[in-house]
Amino acid sequence: MEITFPLVANAVIAGLLLGGFYAAVSVGVAISFGMLDVVNIAHPAFIILGAYIAYTLNAWLGIDPIVGALVVSPLFFLLGAGVYRIYHLAFESRGRGALPGLAFFFGILFITEVVLILIFGVDYRMVKTSYSELSLHAGSIDFAFRLIVPFIVSVAMVVALHLYLKHTFFGRAVLAVAQDPLALRLMGVNPVRVREVAFALSIATAGIAGAFLIVIQPVQPSIGREYIGLVFAVCVLGGLGSVYGTLVGALILGLAETFTATFFGPSWSPAVSFGLLLLALAFKPTGLFGR
Amino acid sequence: MANDPQSLNAGTASTRAGTPSASATGKAASLRVQGVSAGYGAVQVLQDISLEVADGQTVALLGTNGNGKSTLMKCIMGMVTPSAGQVVATIDGVTHDLVGMPTERIVDLGIALVPEGRRLFPRLTVEENLLLGAYRPAARSEIARNLDFCFEAFPRLHERRTQLAGSMSGGEQQMVALARALMTVPRILLIDEPSVGLAPIFVSRTIDKIAELKQRYGLTVLMAEQNFNQAIRIADSGHVIVHGHLEFHGRTRAELSDNDMVRKLYLGA
Numbered sequence: 001m002e003i004t005f006p007l008v009a010n011a012v013i014a015g016l017l018l019g020g021f022y023a024a025v026s027v028g029v030a031i032s033f034g035m036l037d038v039v040n041i042a043h044p045a046f047i048i049l050g051a052y053i054a055y056t057l058n059a060w061l062g063i064d065p066i067v068g069a070l071v072v073s074p075l076f077f078l079l080g081a082g083v084y085r086i087y088h089l090a091f092e093s094r095g096r097g098a099l100p101g102l103a104f105f106f107g108i109l110f111i112t113e114v115v116l117i118l119i120f121g122v123d124y125r126m127v128k129t130s131y132s133e134l135s136l137h138a139g140s141i142d143f144a145f146r147l148i149v150p151f152i153v154s155v156a157m158v159v160a161l162h163l164y165l166k167h168t169f170f171g172r173a174v175l176a177v178a179q180d181p182l183a184l185r186l187m188g189v190n191p192v193r194v195r196e197v198a199f200a201l202s203i204a205t206a207g208i209a210g211a212f213l214i215v216i217q218p219v220q221p222s223i224g225r226e227y228i229g230l231v232f233a234v235c236v237l238g239g240l241g242s243v244y245g246t247l248v249g250a251l252i253l254g255l256a257e258t259f260t261a262t263f264f265g266p267s268w269s270p271a272v273s274f275g276l277l278l279l280a281l282a283f284k285p286t287g288l289f290g291r
Numbered sequence: 292m293a294n295d296p297q298s299l300n301a302g303t304a305s306t307r308a309g310t311p312s313a314s315a316t317g318k319a320a321s322l323r324v325q326g327v328s329a330g331y332g333a334v335q336v337l338q339d340i341s342l343e344v345a346d347g348q349t350v351a352l353l354g355t356n357g358n359g360k361s362t363l364m365k366c367i368m369g370m371v372t373p374s375a376g377q378v379v380a381t382i383d384g385v386t387h388d389l390v391g392m393p394t395e396r397i398v399d400l401g402i403a404l405v406p407e408g409r410r411l412f413p414r415l416t417v418e419e420n421l422l423l424g425a426y427r428p429a430a431r432s433e434i435a436r437n438l439d440f441c442f443e444a445f446p447r448l449h450e451r452r453t454q455l456a457g458s459m460s461g462g463e464q465q466m467v468a469l470a471r472a473l474m475t476v477p478r479i480l481l482i483d484e485p486s487v488g489l490a491p492i493f494v495s496r497t498i499d500k501i502a503e504l505k506q507r508y509g510l511t512v513l514m515a516e517q518n519f520n521q522a523i524r525i526a527d528s529g530h531v532i533v534h535g536h537l538e539f540h541g542r543t544r545a546e547l548s549d550n551d552m553v554r555k556l557y558l559g560a
Protein backbone atom coordinates (compact mmCIF):
# COMPACT_ATOMS: atom_id res chain seq x y z
CA MET A 1 0.00 0.00 0.00
CA GLU A 2 1.18 3.48 -0.80
CA ILE A 3 1.83 5.60 2.26
CA THR A 4 0.41 9.06 1.72
CA PHE A 5 0.25 12.05 4.04
CA PRO A 6 -3.56 12.08 4.39
CA LEU A 7 -3.53 8.37 5.19
CA VAL A 8 -0.96 8.82 7.95
CA ALA A 9 -2.58 12.00 9.30
CA ASN A 10 -6.00 10.35 9.43
CA ALA A 11 -4.52 7.31 11.17
CA VAL A 12 -2.85 9.55 13.79
CA ILE A 13 -6.05 11.49 14.48
CA ALA A 14 -8.25 8.40 14.56
CA GLY A 15 -5.70 6.60 16.74
CA LEU A 16 -5.55 9.39 19.31
CA LEU A 17 -9.34 9.69 19.42
CA LEU A 18 -9.68 5.93 19.82
CA GLY A 19 -6.97 6.02 22.50
CA GLY A 20 -8.96 8.57 24.47
CA PHE A 21 -11.87 6.14 24.50
CA TYR A 22 -9.56 3.29 25.54
CA ALA A 23 -8.43 5.45 28.47
CA ALA A 24 -12.02 5.65 29.72
CA VAL A 25 -12.39 1.90 29.27
CA SER A 26 -9.16 1.15 31.16
CA VAL A 27 -8.99 3.75 33.91
CA GLY A 28 -11.36 1.77 36.13
CA VAL A 29 -9.07 -1.25 35.89
CA ALA A 30 -6.10 1.02 36.66
CA ILE A 31 -7.89 1.66 39.97
CA SER A 32 -9.26 -1.80 40.79
CA PHE A 33 -6.36 -3.90 39.50
CA GLY A 34 -3.57 -1.31 39.68
CA MET A 35 -4.31 0.24 43.06
CA LEU A 36 -6.48 -2.27 44.92
CA ASP A 37 -5.12 -5.58 43.56
CA VAL A 38 -8.65 -6.69 42.70
CA VAL A 39 -8.50 -8.59 39.41
CA ASN A 40 -11.83 -7.37 38.09
CA ILE A 41 -12.06 -9.11 34.73
CA ALA A 42 -15.78 -8.30 34.75
CA HIS A 43 -14.94 -4.64 34.13
CA PRO A 44 -15.85 -4.83 30.41
CA ALA A 45 -19.19 -6.41 31.37
CA PHE A 46 -20.01 -3.30 33.42
CA ILE A 47 -19.06 -1.23 30.37
CA ILE A 48 -21.51 -3.17 28.20
CA LEU A 49 -24.16 -2.79 30.90
CA GLY A 50 -23.51 0.95 30.83
CA ALA A 51 -23.86 0.92 27.05
CA TYR A 52 -27.26 -0.77 27.25
CA ILE A 53 -28.48 1.56 29.99
CA ALA A 54 -27.44 4.56 27.90
CA TYR A 55 -29.19 2.94 24.94
CA THR A 56 -32.40 2.35 26.92
CA LEU A 57 -32.48 5.90 28.32
CA ASN A 58 -32.00 7.21 24.79
CA ALA A 59 -34.73 4.99 23.36
CA TRP A 60 -37.25 5.88 26.10
CA LEU A 61 -36.56 9.49 26.86
CA GLY A 62 -34.36 10.63 24.01
CA ILE A 63 -31.54 11.62 26.38
CA ASP A 64 -28.07 11.90 24.88
CA PRO A 65 -26.28 8.65 25.90
CA ILE A 66 -23.28 10.41 27.46
CA VAL A 67 -25.47 12.79 29.46
CA GLY A 68 -27.61 9.81 30.47
CA ALA A 69 -24.56 7.84 31.60
CA LEU A 70 -23.31 10.74 33.71
CA VAL A 71 -26.75 11.00 35.33
CA VAL A 72 -26.90 7.29 36.21
CA SER A 73 -23.23 7.05 37.24
CA PRO A 74 -24.19 7.27 40.97
CA LEU A 75 -26.14 4.03 40.45
CA PHE A 76 -23.05 2.40 38.99
CA PHE A 77 -21.14 3.68 42.00
CA LEU A 78 -23.62 1.94 44.32
CA LEU A 79 -23.51 -1.22 42.21
CA GLY A 80 -19.72 -1.22 42.47
CA ALA A 81 -19.89 -0.74 46.26
CA GLY A 82 -22.28 -3.70 46.49
CA VAL A 83 -20.11 -5.95 44.33
CA TYR A 84 -17.03 -5.05 46.36
CA ARG A 85 -18.83 -5.76 49.62
CA ILE A 86 -19.78 -9.25 48.43
CA TYR A 87 -16.26 -9.85 47.12
CA HIS A 88 -14.78 -8.66 50.39
CA LEU A 89 -17.03 -10.75 52.63
CA ALA A 90 -16.78 -13.89 50.52
CA PHE A 91 -13.10 -13.81 49.54
CA GLU A 92 -10.86 -11.04 50.88
CA SER A 93 -11.84 -11.15 54.53
CA ARG A 94 -11.42 -14.93 54.58
CA GLY A 95 -7.95 -14.63 53.17
CA ARG A 96 -8.79 -16.61 50.06
CA GLY A 97 -6.33 -16.37 47.19
CA ALA A 98 -6.76 -14.52 43.93
CA LEU A 99 -8.12 -17.53 42.03
CA PRO A 100 -11.58 -17.86 43.69
CA GLY A 101 -11.91 -14.07 43.32
CA LEU A 102 -11.13 -14.41 39.63
CA ALA A 103 -13.85 -17.04 39.30
CA PHE A 104 -16.26 -14.66 41.08
CA PHE A 105 -15.62 -11.92 38.54
CA PHE A 106 -15.80 -14.39 35.66
CA GLY A 107 -19.22 -15.33 37.00
CA ILE A 108 -20.32 -11.69 37.06
CA LEU A 109 -19.08 -11.30 33.49
CA PHE A 110 -21.17 -14.23 32.22
CA ILE A 111 -24.26 -13.44 34.28
CA THR A 112 -24.30 -9.84 33.03
CA GLU A 113 -23.87 -11.06 29.48
CA VAL A 114 -26.68 -13.63 29.71
CA VAL A 115 -29.08 -11.18 31.38
CA LEU A 116 -28.42 -8.63 28.62
CA ILE A 117 -28.97 -11.28 25.96
CA LEU A 118 -32.27 -12.30 27.60
CA ILE A 119 -33.48 -8.70 27.67
CA PHE A 120 -32.07 -7.27 24.45
CA GLY A 121 -31.25 -10.31 22.31
CA VAL A 122 -28.03 -10.69 20.39
CA ASP A 123 -28.69 -8.00 17.79
CA TYR A 124 -26.29 -5.11 17.50
CA ARG A 125 -27.69 -1.88 18.96
CA MET A 126 -26.53 1.63 18.30
CA VAL A 127 -27.54 5.11 19.35
CA LYS A 128 -27.85 7.94 16.90
CA THR A 129 -26.99 11.24 18.50
CA SER A 130 -27.36 14.74 17.10
CA TYR A 131 -23.65 14.70 16.29
CA SER A 132 -23.30 11.11 15.02
CA GLU A 133 -23.13 12.07 11.37
CA LEU A 134 -21.14 15.26 11.75
CA SER A 135 -17.44 15.65 11.25
CA LEU A 136 -14.85 18.38 10.97
CA HIS A 137 -12.68 18.57 7.89
CA ALA A 138 -9.23 20.04 7.78
CA GLY A 139 -7.96 19.52 4.26
CA SER A 140 -8.05 15.80 3.68
CA ILE A 141 -8.24 14.95 7.39
CA ASP A 142 -11.53 13.94 9.01
CA PHE A 143 -12.49 14.42 12.64
CA ALA A 144 -15.68 12.47 13.34
CA PHE A 145 -17.76 13.96 16.17
CA ARG A 146 -18.84 10.52 17.36
CA LEU A 147 -15.15 10.04 18.26
CA ILE A 148 -14.35 13.62 19.33
CA VAL A 149 -17.11 13.93 21.94
CA PRO A 150 -16.22 10.70 23.81
CA PHE A 151 -12.54 11.65 23.54
CA ILE A 152 -13.07 15.03 25.24
CA VAL A 153 -15.32 13.69 28.01
CA SER A 154 -12.99 10.72 28.53
CA VAL A 155 -9.84 12.83 28.89
CA ALA A 156 -11.70 15.18 31.24
CA MET A 157 -12.77 12.19 33.35
CA VAL A 158 -9.24 10.76 33.50
CA VAL A 159 -7.70 14.13 34.42
CA ALA A 160 -10.35 14.67 37.09
CA LEU A 161 -9.65 11.20 38.55
CA HIS A 162 -5.92 11.87 38.55
CA LEU A 163 -6.33 15.18 40.37
CA TYR A 164 -8.76 13.63 42.83
CA LEU A 165 -6.44 10.72 43.67
CA LYS A 166 -3.34 12.88 43.85
CA HIS A 167 -4.59 15.83 45.84
CA THR A 168 -7.22 14.69 48.31
CA PHE A 169 -6.90 12.84 51.58
CA PHE A 170 -9.09 10.08 50.26
CA GLY A 171 -7.08 9.79 47.04
CA ARG A 172 -3.83 9.40 48.93
CA ALA A 173 -5.45 6.71 51.07
CA VAL A 174 -6.39 4.84 47.86
CA LEU A 175 -2.77 5.03 46.67
CA ALA A 176 -1.59 3.75 50.06
CA VAL A 177 -4.13 1.00 50.70
CA ALA A 178 -2.55 -1.76 48.62
CA GLN A 179 0.92 -0.90 49.95
CA ASP A 180 0.11 -1.42 53.62
CA PRO A 181 -3.51 -1.60 54.82
CA LEU A 182 -2.46 -2.10 58.43
CA ALA A 183 -0.35 1.05 58.44
CA LEU A 184 -3.35 2.86 57.00
CA ARG A 185 -5.39 1.77 60.02
CA LEU A 186 -2.72 3.39 62.17
CA MET A 187 -3.49 6.67 60.37
CA GLY A 188 -7.09 6.34 61.54
CA VAL A 189 -8.37 5.17 58.15
CA ASN A 190 -10.56 2.10 57.61
CA PRO A 191 -8.87 0.38 54.64
CA VAL A 192 -11.93 -1.71 53.74
CA ARG A 193 -14.01 1.45 53.40
CA VAL A 194 -11.32 3.06 51.22
CA ARG A 195 -11.21 0.02 48.95
CA GLU A 196 -14.98 -0.11 48.72
CA VAL A 197 -15.29 3.52 47.63
CA ALA A 198 -12.37 3.24 45.20
CA PHE A 199 -13.82 0.11 43.62
CA ALA A 200 -17.20 1.82 43.38
CA LEU A 201 -15.50 4.72 41.56
CA SER A 202 -13.93 2.28 39.10
CA ILE A 203 -17.36 0.83 38.26
CA ALA A 204 -18.79 4.34 37.87
CA THR A 205 -16.17 4.99 35.17
CA ALA A 206 -17.22 1.74 33.46
CA GLY A 207 -20.81 2.97 33.23
CA ILE A 208 -19.67 6.20 31.57
CA ALA A 209 -17.29 4.37 29.21
CA GLY A 210 -20.26 2.23 28.16
CA ALA A 211 -22.04 5.30 26.83
CA PHE A 212 -18.91 6.26 24.84
CA LEU A 213 -18.85 2.76 23.40
CA ILE A 214 -22.40 2.86 22.08
CA VAL A 215 -21.80 6.30 20.55
CA ILE A 216 -18.69 5.03 18.76
CA GLN A 217 -19.82 1.62 17.55
CA PRO A 218 -22.74 -0.83 17.59
CA VAL A 219 -22.91 -2.93 20.74
CA GLN A 220 -23.89 -6.53 21.34
CA PRO A 221 -23.91 -8.22 24.80
CA SER A 222 -20.83 -10.37 24.36
CA ILE A 223 -18.42 -7.84 22.82
CA GLY A 224 -17.19 -7.00 26.32
CA ARG A 225 -14.87 -9.98 26.14
CA GLU A 226 -12.92 -8.32 23.34
CA TYR A 227 -11.92 -5.60 25.78
CA ILE A 228 -10.54 -7.80 28.56
CA GLY A 229 -7.12 -8.13 26.96
CA LEU A 230 -7.13 -4.51 25.93
CA VAL A 231 -7.82 -3.01 29.36
CA PHE A 232 -5.15 -5.08 31.09
CA ALA A 233 -2.66 -4.35 28.29
CA VAL A 234 -3.27 -0.60 28.68
CA CYS A 235 -2.85 -0.75 32.46
CA VAL A 236 0.38 -2.74 32.34
CA LEU A 237 1.78 -0.64 29.50
CA GLY A 238 1.01 2.61 31.32
CA GLY A 239 2.27 1.36 34.67
CA LEU A 240 0.01 -0.19 37.30
CA GLY A 241 -1.56 2.31 39.59
CA SER A 242 -0.79 5.37 37.48
CA VAL A 243 -3.81 7.20 36.08
CA TYR A 244 -1.81 9.34 33.65
CA GLY A 245 0.15 6.24 32.68
CA THR A 246 -3.16 4.65 31.73
CA LEU A 247 -4.00 7.65 29.54
CA VAL A 248 -0.63 7.48 27.76
CA GLY A 249 -0.84 3.69 27.45
CA ALA A 250 -4.33 4.02 25.96
CA LEU A 251 -3.20 6.63 23.41
CA ILE A 252 -0.24 4.45 22.38
CA LEU A 253 -2.49 1.45 21.97
CA GLY A 254 -5.06 3.48 20.01
CA LEU A 255 -2.34 4.71 17.64
CA ALA A 256 -0.79 1.26 17.27
CA GLU A 257 -4.14 -0.37 16.52
CA THR A 258 -5.15 2.28 14.01
CA PHE A 259 -1.81 2.13 12.19
CA THR A 260 -1.98 -1.64 12.07
CA ALA A 261 -5.52 -1.55 10.75
CA THR A 262 -4.63 1.11 8.15
CA PHE A 263 -1.46 -0.47 6.80
CA PHE A 264 -1.86 -4.19 7.47
CA GLY A 265 -5.62 -4.63 7.59
CA PRO A 266 -8.10 -4.56 10.52
CA SER A 267 -7.81 -8.28 11.19
CA TRP A 268 -4.34 -7.68 12.65
CA SER A 269 -5.40 -5.07 15.20
CA PRO A 270 -6.44 -7.44 18.02
CA ALA A 271 -2.89 -8.82 17.97
CA VAL A 272 -1.56 -5.35 18.74
CA SER A 273 -2.73 -5.09 22.33
CA PHE A 274 -1.33 -8.47 23.28
CA GLY A 275 1.85 -7.76 21.33
CA LEU A 276 2.36 -4.51 23.23
CA LEU A 277 1.52 -6.27 26.50
CA LEU A 278 4.24 -8.86 25.80
CA LEU A 279 6.75 -6.17 24.85
CA ALA A 280 5.96 -4.17 27.99
CA LEU A 281 6.32 -7.25 30.20
CA ALA A 282 9.59 -8.19 28.51
CA PHE A 283 11.30 -4.80 28.48
CA LYS A 284 9.61 -2.60 31.07
CA PRO A 285 7.48 -4.67 33.44
CA THR A 286 6.78 -1.63 35.65
CA GLY A 287 5.19 0.12 32.66
CA LEU A 288 5.91 3.60 31.41
CA PHE A 289 4.80 5.44 34.55
CA GLY A 290 4.96 2.73 37.19
CA ARG A 291 6.74 3.48 40.43
CA MET B 292 29.82 3.77 77.05
CA ALA B 293 28.54 6.34 79.51
CA ASN B 294 26.47 4.52 82.04
CA ASP B 295 25.08 7.23 84.21
CA PRO B 296 21.71 7.88 82.63
CA GLN B 297 20.67 10.53 85.10
CA SER B 298 23.53 12.88 84.44
CA LEU B 299 23.14 12.37 80.70
CA ASN B 300 19.57 13.39 80.94
CA ALA B 301 19.86 16.20 83.44
CA GLY B 302 18.99 18.87 80.89
CA THR B 303 15.79 17.22 79.81
CA ALA B 304 14.74 16.48 83.35
CA SER B 305 14.95 20.11 84.46
CA THR B 306 13.00 21.40 81.46
CA ARG B 307 10.38 18.75 82.04
CA ALA B 308 9.94 20.00 85.59
CA GLY B 309 9.50 23.49 84.18
CA THR B 310 6.57 22.66 81.89
CA PRO B 311 3.17 23.54 83.28
CA SER B 312 1.31 20.51 84.46
CA ALA B 313 -1.30 19.65 81.89
CA SER B 314 -3.46 17.72 84.32
CA ALA B 315 -4.24 20.87 86.31
CA THR B 316 -6.32 22.20 83.40
CA GLY B 317 -8.07 18.86 82.79
CA LYS B 318 -6.02 18.32 79.63
CA ALA B 319 -4.39 15.01 80.39
CA ALA B 320 -3.83 11.68 78.70
CA SER B 321 -2.93 8.46 80.44
CA LEU B 322 -2.97 4.77 79.67
CA ARG B 323 -3.61 1.78 81.88
CA VAL B 324 -3.15 -1.88 81.02
CA GLN B 325 -4.72 -4.24 83.54
CA GLY B 326 -4.14 -7.99 83.65
CA VAL B 327 -3.78 -8.39 79.90
CA SER B 328 -3.13 -11.83 78.44
CA ALA B 329 -2.90 -12.45 74.73
CA GLY B 330 -1.57 -14.90 72.21
CA TYR B 331 -1.75 -16.17 68.68
CA GLY B 332 -3.76 -19.37 68.49
CA ALA B 333 -2.39 -21.81 71.03
CA VAL B 334 0.73 -19.75 71.68
CA GLN B 335 0.41 -17.59 74.78
CA VAL B 336 2.55 -14.49 74.33
CA LEU B 337 1.45 -12.18 77.16
CA GLN B 338 0.47 -13.26 80.67
CA ASP B 339 -1.27 -10.97 83.09
CA ILE B 340 0.45 -7.75 82.10
CA SER B 341 -0.37 -4.64 84.11
CA LEU B 342 1.24 -1.27 83.67
CA GLU B 343 0.39 2.38 83.75
CA VAL B 344 1.62 5.37 81.82
CA ALA B 345 0.69 8.54 83.66
CA ASP B 346 0.11 11.84 81.93
CA GLY B 347 3.30 13.34 80.52
CA GLN B 348 5.40 10.32 81.40
CA THR B 349 7.76 8.34 79.22
CA VAL B 350 7.61 4.69 80.16
CA ALA B 351 10.03 2.20 78.66
CA LEU B 352 9.06 -1.38 77.97
CA LEU B 353 12.35 -3.21 78.01
CA GLY B 354 13.01 -6.66 76.73
CA THR B 355 14.87 -8.54 74.07
CA ASN B 356 13.26 -9.91 70.91
CA GLY B 357 10.37 -12.32 71.22
CA ASN B 358 9.30 -11.40 74.74
CA GLY B 359 5.98 -9.84 73.78
CA LYS B 360 6.71 -6.11 73.52
CA SER B 361 5.15 -5.73 70.09
CA THR B 362 2.18 -7.89 71.01
CA LEU B 363 1.43 -5.60 73.94
CA MET B 364 1.62 -2.57 71.64
CA LYS B 365 -0.78 -4.30 69.25
CA CYS B 366 -3.17 -5.13 72.09
CA ILE B 367 -3.31 -1.45 73.02
CA MET B 368 -3.95 -0.45 69.40
CA GLY B 369 -6.69 -3.03 68.84
CA MET B 370 -4.62 -4.99 66.33
CA VAL B 371 -4.54 -8.03 68.61
CA THR B 372 -7.50 -8.82 70.85
CA PRO B 373 -6.45 -9.77 74.39
CA SER B 374 -7.87 -13.02 75.76
CA ALA B 375 -8.21 -11.37 79.16
CA GLY B 376 -7.71 -8.03 80.81
CA GLN B 377 -8.44 -4.38 80.21
CA VAL B 378 -6.83 -1.58 78.27
CA VAL B 379 -8.10 1.83 79.29
CA ALA B 380 -7.11 5.27 78.07
CA THR B 381 -8.17 8.41 79.89
CA ILE B 382 -8.03 11.48 77.70
CA ASP B 383 -9.14 14.88 79.01
CA GLY B 384 -11.17 13.31 81.77
CA VAL B 385 -12.98 10.83 79.49
CA THR B 386 -12.20 7.17 79.98
CA HIS B 387 -12.23 4.86 76.97
CA ASP B 388 -12.17 1.09 77.04
CA LEU B 389 -9.92 0.17 74.11
CA VAL B 390 -10.52 -3.59 74.04
CA GLY B 391 -12.74 -4.48 71.09
CA MET B 392 -12.46 -1.02 69.55
CA PRO B 393 -11.26 -0.95 65.92
CA THR B 394 -7.76 0.43 65.40
CA GLU B 395 -8.90 3.45 63.43
CA ARG B 396 -11.18 4.57 66.25
CA ILE B 397 -8.38 4.22 68.78
CA VAL B 398 -6.22 6.43 66.54
CA ASP B 399 -9.09 8.89 66.38
CA LEU B 400 -9.05 9.16 70.19
CA GLY B 401 -5.52 10.52 69.93
CA ILE B 402 -3.42 7.40 70.38
CA ALA B 403 -0.75 6.73 67.76
CA LEU B 404 1.68 3.89 67.19
CA VAL B 405 5.00 4.07 65.41
CA PRO B 406 5.01 0.40 64.43
CA GLU B 407 7.87 -2.04 64.45
CA GLY B 408 9.62 -1.96 61.09
CA ARG B 409 8.18 1.54 60.52
CA ARG B 410 5.56 0.43 57.99
CA LEU B 411 5.88 3.42 55.67
CA PHE B 412 4.09 3.55 52.33
CA PRO B 413 7.20 2.85 50.25
CA ARG B 414 5.86 4.00 46.88
CA LEU B 415 4.51 7.29 48.17
CA THR B 416 6.66 10.36 48.72
CA VAL B 417 7.75 11.53 52.15
CA GLU B 418 5.24 14.35 52.00
CA GLU B 419 2.40 12.03 50.95
CA ASN B 420 3.27 9.74 53.86
CA LEU B 421 3.08 12.68 56.26
CA LEU B 422 -0.19 13.95 54.80
CA LEU B 423 -1.73 10.51 55.26
CA GLY B 424 -0.92 10.88 58.94
CA ALA B 425 -3.25 13.88 59.02
CA TYR B 426 -6.20 11.94 57.60
CA ARG B 427 -8.44 12.06 60.65
CA PRO B 428 -10.64 15.17 60.78
CA ALA B 429 -9.16 16.47 64.03
CA ALA B 430 -5.69 16.36 62.47
CA ARG B 431 -6.64 18.04 59.19
CA SER B 432 -7.44 21.32 60.84
CA GLU B 433 -3.89 21.60 62.14
CA ILE B 434 -2.20 20.22 59.08
CA ALA B 435 -0.19 23.26 57.94
CA ARG B 436 1.18 23.94 61.41
CA ASN B 437 2.05 20.29 61.99
CA LEU B 438 3.72 19.87 58.64
CA ASP B 439 5.82 22.96 59.30
CA PHE B 440 6.76 21.61 62.68
CA CYS B 441 7.69 18.18 61.32
CA PHE B 442 9.92 19.77 58.70
CA GLU B 443 11.44 22.01 61.34
CA ALA B 444 12.08 19.07 63.66
CA PHE B 445 13.42 16.94 60.81
CA PRO B 446 15.02 19.32 58.27
CA ARG B 447 16.21 16.27 56.36
CA LEU B 448 12.62 15.36 55.55
CA HIS B 449 12.00 18.79 54.08
CA GLU B 450 14.93 18.31 51.69
CA ARG B 451 13.60 14.89 50.75
CA ARG B 452 9.90 15.56 50.77
CA THR B 453 9.39 14.56 47.12
CA GLN B 454 11.48 11.40 47.43
CA LEU B 455 9.79 8.00 47.65
CA ALA B 456 9.79 6.84 51.26
CA GLY B 457 10.97 3.37 50.28
CA SER B 458 14.19 4.74 48.80
CA MET B 459 15.42 6.36 52.01
CA SER B 460 17.92 5.07 54.57
CA GLY B 461 16.75 3.35 57.75
CA GLY B 462 17.43 6.40 59.90
CA GLU B 463 15.52 8.68 57.57
CA GLN B 464 12.64 6.21 57.39
CA GLN B 465 12.45 6.20 61.17
CA MET B 466 12.17 10.00 61.06
CA VAL B 467 9.31 9.74 58.55
CA ALA B 468 7.58 7.16 60.74
CA LEU B 469 7.86 9.39 63.82
CA ALA B 470 6.78 12.50 61.91
CA ARG B 471 3.86 10.65 60.34
CA ALA B 472 2.64 9.51 63.75
CA LEU B 473 2.88 13.09 65.02
CA MET B 474 0.76 14.28 62.09
CA THR B 475 -2.15 12.32 63.60
CA VAL B 476 -1.97 14.81 66.54
CA PRO B 477 -1.63 12.13 69.21
CA ARG B 478 -1.93 12.63 72.95
CA ILE B 479 -0.49 9.22 73.69
CA LEU B 480 2.36 7.98 71.50
CA LEU B 481 3.42 4.33 71.40
CA ILE B 482 6.76 3.62 69.80
CA ASP B 483 7.77 0.07 68.98
CA GLU B 484 11.52 -0.50 68.74
CA PRO B 485 12.66 2.87 67.34
CA SER B 486 16.29 1.75 67.32
CA VAL B 487 15.93 -1.46 65.37
CA GLY B 488 17.98 -1.56 62.17
CA LEU B 489 19.63 1.80 62.79
CA ALA B 490 23.34 2.60 62.91
CA PRO B 491 24.47 3.40 66.50
CA ILE B 492 24.78 7.13 65.79
CA PHE B 493 21.17 7.24 64.55
CA VAL B 494 19.96 5.27 67.57
CA SER B 495 21.00 7.96 70.03
CA ARG B 496 19.78 10.74 67.74
CA THR B 497 16.39 9.07 67.37
CA ILE B 498 16.08 8.62 71.14
CA ASP B 499 17.01 12.28 71.68
CA LYS B 500 14.46 13.30 69.10
CA ILE B 501 11.73 11.32 70.85
CA ALA B 502 12.48 13.15 74.09
CA GLU B 503 12.40 16.49 72.27
CA LEU B 504 9.10 15.75 70.52
CA LYS B 505 7.52 14.47 73.69
CA GLN B 506 8.47 17.71 75.38
CA ARG B 507 7.22 19.91 72.57
CA TYR B 508 3.88 18.17 72.12
CA GLY B 509 3.28 17.34 75.77
CA LEU B 510 2.96 13.68 74.88
CA THR B 511 2.46 10.64 77.04
CA VAL B 512 4.87 8.02 75.71
CA LEU B 513 5.17 4.25 75.93
CA MET B 514 8.29 3.02 74.18
CA ALA B 515 9.24 -0.59 73.59
CA GLU B 516 12.97 -0.95 73.18
CA GLN B 517 15.70 -3.53 73.49
CA ASN B 518 18.51 -1.04 73.64
CA PHE B 519 18.44 -0.65 77.40
CA ASN B 520 21.04 2.10 77.82
CA GLN B 521 19.48 4.28 75.18
CA ALA B 522 15.91 3.78 76.35
CA ILE B 523 16.52 4.65 80.00
CA ARG B 524 18.22 7.91 79.05
CA ILE B 525 14.78 9.39 78.38
CA ALA B 526 12.44 7.15 80.37
CA ASP B 527 10.83 8.21 83.62
CA SER B 528 10.24 4.63 84.57
CA GLY B 529 10.41 1.23 82.98
CA HIS B 530 9.21 -2.33 82.94
CA VAL B 531 11.28 -5.33 82.03
CA ILE B 532 9.32 -7.95 80.11
CA VAL B 533 10.58 -11.54 80.01
CA HIS B 534 8.67 -14.29 78.24
CA GLY B 535 5.40 -12.40 78.39
CA HIS B 536 5.64 -11.52 82.09
CA LEU B 537 6.54 -8.15 83.54
CA GLU B 538 9.46 -9.22 85.72
CA PHE B 539 10.56 -5.90 87.08
CA HIS B 540 9.20 -2.40 87.47
CA GLY B 541 11.74 0.35 87.95
CA ARG B 542 9.97 3.44 89.16
CA THR B 543 12.98 5.62 88.50
CA ARG B 544 15.91 5.52 86.17
CA ALA B 545 18.22 4.72 89.07
CA GLU B 546 16.09 1.79 90.16
CA LEU B 547 16.18 0.42 86.63
CA SER B 548 19.88 0.67 86.05
CA ASP B 549 20.85 -0.46 89.52
CA ASN B 550 19.13 -3.82 89.54
CA ASP B 551 20.42 -7.35 89.55
CA MET B 552 18.03 -8.72 86.98
CA VAL B 553 18.62 -5.90 84.54
CA ARG B 554 22.31 -6.39 85.00
CA LYS B 555 21.95 -10.06 84.30
CA LEU B 556 19.74 -9.62 81.25
CA TYR B 557 21.29 -6.60 79.63
CA LEU B 558 24.61 -5.66 81.00
CA GLY B 559 26.08 -9.14 81.01
CA ALA B 560 27.23 -8.87 84.63
